[in-house]
Amino acid sequence: MVRPSERGAAAVEFAIVVPVLIMLLLGIMxxxxxxxxxxxxSAAAREGVRVMAISNDPNGARSAAENTAVSLQPALVDGNIAFxxxxxGASTCAPGNRMTVTITYxxxxxxxxxxxxxxxxxxxMLCGG
Structure with missing residues (x-):
């Protein structure tokens, strides 16, 4: 049984705890x-560099990277991807050279x-296989 002097204590405790719990939930999300x-x-960059290392096709590599990262909203565009x-130091892949694909978002x-x-x-990835 709640005493009359403690009637609002539960409401006050609730008002203090709920914002903290909501912020915790939003932080987790x-x-x-x-x-x-x-x-x-990371998966899109790995797929893009794989296509680039095998075929030396920047357009195909961009397309592969964009198709791998379909969960991103807004989606990747060609300007996000650099070879x-x-x-x-070039953007082409010669056999035996090391190639990187960097995606910024x-x-x-x-x-x-x-x-x-x-x-x-x-x-x-190493170019040419």
Whole structure:
């Protein structure tokens, strides 16, 4: 039985705890979304560099990277994807050289409290197989 002097204590405790719980829930959602975006960027960069190392086709590599990261909203565009040959500095892939694909992405948050966050995915592979 609640004494008359403690009648509002539960409401006050509820008012103190609920904002903390909501912020914790939103933080978990934002972190999981960022983690998923980073995993998508890494997979897209790996797929893009794989296509580039095998076929030396920048358009095909961009397409492969964009098709791999379908979960990103907004989607990747060609301007997000950069190619660099680590041995020559060019954007073409010669057999025996090392190629990297770097994908940059700006992740906006669902809540708008923080962000946007700059994210990067990078893949590297030896050209020609």
């Amino acid at each position: 934002e972190f999981s979304r960022a983690y998923n975006a980073q995993a998508s960027l 660099k040959n680590l041995d020559t 700006s992740l906006s948050t669902m809540t708008g409290i923080a962000g946007p966050f700059a994210m990067t995915g990078q893949g590297a």
